[in-house]
Amino acid sequence: MKRRMARETAFQVLFQMDMNDIQPDEAVENVMGEPLKDAFLTNLINGVMKHQTEIDTKISEHLQNWSFDRLASVEKTSLRIAVYELMHHEDVPQGVVINEAIEVTNLFGDEKSGKFVNGVLSRIIKS
Template sequence: MKRRTARETAFQVLFQMDMNDIQPQEAVENVLGEPLENAFLASLINGVLEHKDAIDAKIADHLENWSFDRLASVEKTALRIAVYELLYHTDVPQGVVINEAIEISNLFGDEKSGKFVNGVLSRIIKN
């Protein structure tokens, strides 16, 4: 599985968990139809879940005129994955992380999702 596909799949799993309050294994099986076997995908899902409080705090600290509770699930999920990669997968270039987050936001969100995610991530990497 390519990393782009892994990011999209991680997005779907984490989004489903956020929306339906289900366990990771159930969400993975709903999305993939099989057990999780890809190491990068597993690291994204498990890493976001393990560091969720720190990731959410980082996002909240960089929102301008917006509260974390008001974030739509699409943007919140895309930001969580990207911030996890920025903080804990330092082998991936920041530009790649941001570009992937924008693309995923545009794919699953509306026409403003990518711009919003780009703005938040830009503020995060500047600090």
């Protein structure tokens, strides 16, 4: 599976978990219809879940005039994946992480969602 597809699938799985309060296996089954087989996809999903508190804190610290609780699930999910990659995948260039996050956000959200995610990630990188 290509990394873009893995990010899109991770988004769908994590979004379902956030919206429906379901377990990872159930969300994976709903999205893929089969168990996880891709290492990068598995790493994204498990990594975001394992480090979610740390990731959410990092996001919260870089929101301007906005609280974490007010974030829409699309933006929250995209930011979680991107921040996880920034913090734990140093082999992926920061620009690639931001671009991929914007593309995935635009796919599942709207143009304003992508701009918002871009702004938050830019502040995180500059800090």
